[in-house]
Amino acid sequence: MAQAPEQTKLMTLDELLALGDAHIDVINGEVIDKAEMGVLHHLILGNVYSALDRFVKVKEFGEVFPYGLTYLMCSPFDEISNAFIPDVSYLRLEDLRRAIWKLELPYPDVPYLAVEVISPREKAYNIQNKLYTYLVKGTEQVWIIYPKTREIYQYRRDNNPEIRIYRASGLESIDAESLFPGLQLTTDDIFKLPTWAQQ
Template identity: 50%
Template sequence: MMLDAPAKTKLLSLDELLKLGNARVEIIDGSVVKMNAAGFIHAIVGGNIHDPLKQFVVKHNLGGVFYDGLTYLMLSDAKGLKDSFVPDISFIRLANILPMPDMSKPYPGIPDLAIEVISPGEDADDIQTKLRTYLAKGTEQVWLVYPTTKELHQYRRDNNPEIRIYHGSQTLDLADLFPGLELTTDQIFTIPEWALR
């Protein structure tokens, strides 16, 4: 759902983005886009991915894993922000973490891994624009996770445009980002018993 930007031809500045406060928005190709509210299944599946990644990354001191809320300034210039994304889960390698003199501001770089848990009603064109932008700017992998169909689509910058689609009981290929970690689609899409009551 598009929100009114100051003008169609004028890009939003970082200050204008920050003035939106806690509004859940992204900037996609220069347009301010309101993010859909996440449902219960979205949060469960996101947690099923985030938790093992975070534990593994912390244990092996690989970098930072971030859960919903970190804004990445993907593409900006003196005229304003063209792309500013908030992935559901993201990872930045330790060697790629940029200095952050003001940690209250959005991250001025890109994630090495961006994970988007796709909710019903998300705009397919926006999803594809974000995917292309992530890969073009240098993100190593993008995962599109579909709780409804229980599929994970893995896009790799070094193998674009090939897509690995995982479903059923498959083990994800994580060797490039998380060597030694095993994560299966069963783990990702399992709904705990307490949630099924």
């Protein structure tokens, strides 16, 4: 008689917090070490964060968070099936006001926008699993940025269009209007490097 496969025990919020400053994602119950980030990765995520944060602060739309904020992706505290740390994320004011949680804990819900800058050693199936989870759980848009090929893949829940790909060949405008009305954002804003980093 065939045995049923063993079910992986999901970690609790306390167990997740006990990991301290470990750079991990929890994807479908599996703890995944995040790939090391090089200087290029940080420069790109810094560009995204700066452009969005400047705009959102002036308009008072919500809050843009740099790398480090954990999202529990609607997982119950006693069974964390997914917990992600996007490189940059955005929450609208209504998201922040609606959520009931202690500010020193991970955010219990999903980001309105998640930005993931892809490192060379990240596995494609982990990226796809995270993308799928973000959109199914309610994240409005996910931007996947590939620094090496200088491409941005913009995925939208409203399917309008479902995916759009931007390549850094000139000043191509990124459609950020539905998230940030009035924001003008180009591929150059995302991929521009300081003189010392240009090769």
